[in-house]
Amino acid sequence: MFCPNCREEYREGFYRCGECQVDLVHTLEAAGAAAEPALAPLLETQHPDLLHELVDRLEAAEIPYAVQAGTGLSHLERPTLLDQTRPEPWRGLVWVPGACLERARPILDELRRSAQDSERARRRIHPPPSSGGEVPE
Numbered sequence: 001m002f003c004p005n006c007r008e009e010y011r012e013g014f015y016r017c018g019e020c021q022v023d024l025v026h027t028l029e030a031a032g033a034a035a036e037p038a039l040a041p042l043l044e045t046q047h048p049d050l051l052h053e054l055v056d057r058l059e060a061a062e063i064p065y066a067v068q069a070g071t072g073l074s075h076l077e078r079p080t081l082l083d084q085t086r087p088e089p090w091r092g093l094v095w096v097p098g099a100c101l102e103r104a105r106p107i108l109d110e111l112r113r114s115a116q117d118s119e120r121a122r123r124r125i126h127p128p129p130s131s132g133g134e135v136p137e
C-alpha cells in the first residue's frame, strides 16, 4: 500500500498515511498524476517563532509552502461550528506539496535541532541561581 501524497510505502493492514491523513492506494499509478500537487502537512506548532523561521528557510530553499494560522482554525476544519465565537489557542500549520516533503523535512529537523541547541546555550549563559555562598572575584 502507498500514500498517494508522500509516496511512503506501508505494510498490508494499513489504510491511512499517518503523516498525511489520506487513504492509501494499492499502487502509485492508481494515485495518478492528479494527486501530485496536493499539499501535505509539514508542521503544526503553537510557536509563531518556529513557524516564521521555517517559512524563511523554505523560501531560501525555494520550496513552495502554504500557511494556515490563527485562533479560529477549527472553523476551517469543522465549518459546522461557525456559531463558536471564542478564540482558540493560536495554532500555525505549514503545508508543502507532497513531492517536496522529502526536501522539506530535513529543513524542519535541522531547525528543531538548532532551536534545542540555542535553548541549551541560553541555559548555560544563565545558570539557575545556586544556593551556595561562593561569589566569583
Ligand SMILES: [Zn+2]
Pocket (backbone or CB within 6 Å): 003, 004, 005, 006, 007, 008, 017, 018, 019, 020, 021
Ligand atoms: Zn503520506
